[in-house]
Structure formats: C-alpha cells, structure tokens
Amino acid sequence: MKKDKKNSEPLIQDFTSSFTVVYKEEMAKRTICRMDIEAPLIARKARAGQFIVLRVREGGERIPMTITDKDPEKGTITIxxxxxxxxxALMRTLKVGESFADVVGPLGVPDEIESVGKIVMVGGGTGTAVLYHITKAYREKDNYIVGIIGGREKELIILEKEMGVLCDELIITTDDGSYGERGLVTDALTRVLKDSPDIRLVWGIGPLAMMKAVANLTRPYRIKTMVSLNPIMVDGTGMCGCCRVTVATQTKFCCVDGPSFDGHEVDFDELLKRKGMYFPQERESLLFSVR
Ligand SMILES: Cc1cc2nc3c(=O)[nH]c(=O)nc-3n(C[C@H](O)[C@H](O)[C@H](O)COP(=O)(O)OP(=O)(O)OC[C@H]3O[C@@H](n4cnc5c(N)ncnc54)[C@H](O)[C@@H]3O)c2cc1C
Ligand code: FES
Structure with missing residues (x-):
C-alpha cells in the first residue's frame, strides 16, 4: 500500500472559514456525536484517510479528529x-450556529486507493467513523467490499446505513449480542478469512488492541493489512514529536508519515504504553472541568 505523498498538498491554515457547526446529532446516550462543520477549503481538499486538528476555544487543547466525510458543494466536513x-465533553456543548475557535487541515498523508479486488473493512466503535471515508474511496474504485463493524452494544454501532450502501456484504457484531452477531469484530473476521481465500486486502480501524488483533489474525494468511493509528498528537504537523510510532523498526511521526500504516509492521505494544502515559492527568483534567 503506497502512501500518496506526491499528491498531498502543502498545509494551509484557513483563515476565511468560520468553522460553524451546521448540523449536530447525538447518539448512544450522548456518548457519540456527529457534527457537520462549515470548512469549505478543507472540504475541497480532504481525501480519504486525512484528519483535522481543532480547538473548541481560544487557548484550549488541540485535538485530532478524522474527516469522516465531506461535502465540497455545501462546504462542510463531517466528524x-x-x-x-x-x-x-466541551465539544458536545457546542450548538448548531456556534463555532470552533480554529480547525487546521486536511492533515496526514491521503491513502492511495486502488482497485485490488475483494477487501475486508473492519471498524470497531468510533473507528468506523475513520473507516467510512476510506471505504467510500474503495467503493469508487469498484472493489468487492466485505464490511465488519462492531461495538460493545447496539447503541454504539455507528454508520450502519451508510456502510451498508458502500459494502457488498456487511456484518454487524456486538459484544453483548444485543444486535447482529454476538462477539467481537475479530470473531467475524476469523470466519471471513477462513471462508474467502480470495481476499486481497484488510483494513482494521478501532481501538489499538483491536487493530493489533486484526493484524495478528491476517499475518498467517499474508494478507496486506492496513491500520490507522491514533497516538497522542499536539501540533499535527511533524514538529512536536508527540505522535512517534515505531513501524518496521523505524521511528515515524504518525501525523506526517501516517496516520495509516502497514499493520504487520507496527509496534503496537510500544504504542499502547505511550498512549496511556498521560492517563492520570487526563482524568484529573476531566474531573476538574466538571466540578
Ligand atoms: C489521527 C487521529 C484521528 C482521530 N479521529 C477520531 C475520530 O474521528 N473520532 C474520535 O472520537 N476520536 C478520534 N481520535 C481520538 C481523539 O483525538 C481523542 O479521543 C481526543 O483527543 C480526546 O480528547 P479529550 O480531551 O476529550 O479526552 P482526554 O481525557 O484528554 O483523553 C482521553 C483519551 O483520548 C486520547 N487522547 C487525548 N488527547 C489526545 C490527543 N491530543 N491526540 C490523540 N489522542 C488523544 C488518549 O487515548 C486519552 O487517553 C483521533 C485521534 C487521532 C490521532
Ligand atoms: S503531532 Fe507533533 S509531530 Fe506529530
């Protein structure tokens, strides 16, 4: 899987958009939120696999979010x-008509999407939001797509209808069996891998432990497996070094070299350790903010 570095455009900061929320939908007891944000320049340039870094308020924390979809005509992006x-939690308080302080993007290397034949797209939890834009690009290249999306329970399944439109087959799993097949997305993948010797490519996007499990499952079959990593990011432009990951024994910066990488080459154990590094501070910051 080649990275489409030659077509990635230089980073631009869009000072002309207002980054206003034009649509908002809350799901799963308000634990998952969809927002359409006015950002015409980003909507025009964004490609599958890319993300934004946003700040809710002036002086606030910068956080990365994947561009799940875009509508260049309306000039909006969806997260x-x-x-x-x-x-x-602060983002969720924004109402339609209110604006983010700033949104930078599109960031990251767009994925080069090719026509490869039969592929399996596996999304766990909100990882499906990251998977969606990439799946859409594979659809446009006429691949045969088996989708597997899952969550802990029915309410946590997102983008079912939209993935259903893109996929030739769609399998839903829930850990508690409240919807679709009972079990993990990796249980369904195990079966699909056994039954279909013609799979050319697998994408797995979700929690790190899930992506590691997907890569371990496909390794014995020698099927190319891509993952989209989500380390802590700060600037998103390759300057702070926060998003270091080890891929094929080399240090990569996820924001400028990724976020997609060959899952068989990623050092997931190191990434899992680094990701939990600030957990006590994050906990404290959340508790402090709700006091
Ligand atoms: C490229 C990329 C794309 C992402 N896309 C999505 C997406 O589409 N939808 C989605 O729900 N989440 C996405 N994330 C994760 C999202 O950025 C974090 O959930 C968010 O930053 C949490 O911030 P918080 O202050 O609410 O939580 P905190 O309490 O600060 O952190 C909770 C957890 O979120 C993660 N996190 C915190 N800060 C960051 C940071 N600056 N960068 C990355 N992860 C962080 C850590 O795992 C942490 O333990 C993405 C992350 C990356 C790197
Ligand atoms: S987020 Fe700073 S180098 Fe990647």
Missing amino acids: FYQVIGKTT
Missing part, C-alpha cells in the same frame, strides 16, 4: 466523535 474526556 464523529466519542465523548471521552475534557475537550470532547
């Missing part, structure tokens, strides 16, 4: 996020 800590 789906899980309300997990201080900044995402």
